[in-house]
Amino acid sequence: MSIQTIRLFGDPVLVTPSNLVVDFDKELRNLVRDLTETMQAAPGAGLAAPQIGVPLRVFVWDVDEELGHLINPTLDLSADLQEGEEGCLSFPELRYETPRAFRAVAKGFNMHGEPVTVEGTELLARC
Template sequence: MTIRPIVRYPDPRLALPAQPVTVFDGALRELASDLLETMHAAPGIGITAPHIGISLRVVVLDLDPVDGARTYVNPEIIWASPEMILHQEGSVSMPGVNDDIRRHARVRIGYRDIDGNAQTEESGGLRAVCHQHEIDQLNGVFWIQRLSRLKRERLVKRFEKLSRG
């Protein structure tokens, strides 16, 4: 397990759609392990391969001390509830700032596990928010794009000021 450098906003790689994983092997397991280690060091609760500069559709979430971390390969939202919620979001690529984002209250995703087996998962609340946030990132949509232009500009200024620190 290795802590990898995190790609920081406004790196253009964060705006690129990630490529599907086609090979389920030791290298994928190592990537998932490195993502988990990097996310914990950040610290964060979710991370994607693009956050460390690797254009693959891999997400690691660690939301529940009982369930532990989960790896989602090639995740896609296959259903979203009509009900919406506001939830405060941020990113390991933009530490120190966050804002409320409107998301679906519940989602169902289809994905592959680390061994390549097809899975589905339905979630609500924080896990649903995280699925949407990280799948957006895999699609090249950085979370601040979900904010109004004014809120986004203010947040970017705040992040730049923090970065100059």
């Protein structure tokens, strides 16, 4: 496992649709670990696989001392919005007031292929 280079705005991988994960294998577990180490080293609250050049539907987060990951996520967002300053590791040093859903429910899988549901509000809902 290792810290990877974060792709920046303008990199085509950031605007290319990502692929579903179909193999829940050692390579996927290594990807989750690389994403986590890279996010924490940056530091950031969340990081998706395309941000390190891997076009797969995988993301990790570290919010309010909760570290997690989700594979092939789907989202259900509340209609209630929150305004807050937001940044992105692929746009370093830029932060903007951005409206986002106040509450989000994300469903997907963990790195072992087991179903996972994550419910979050405020910052976790933003990730």
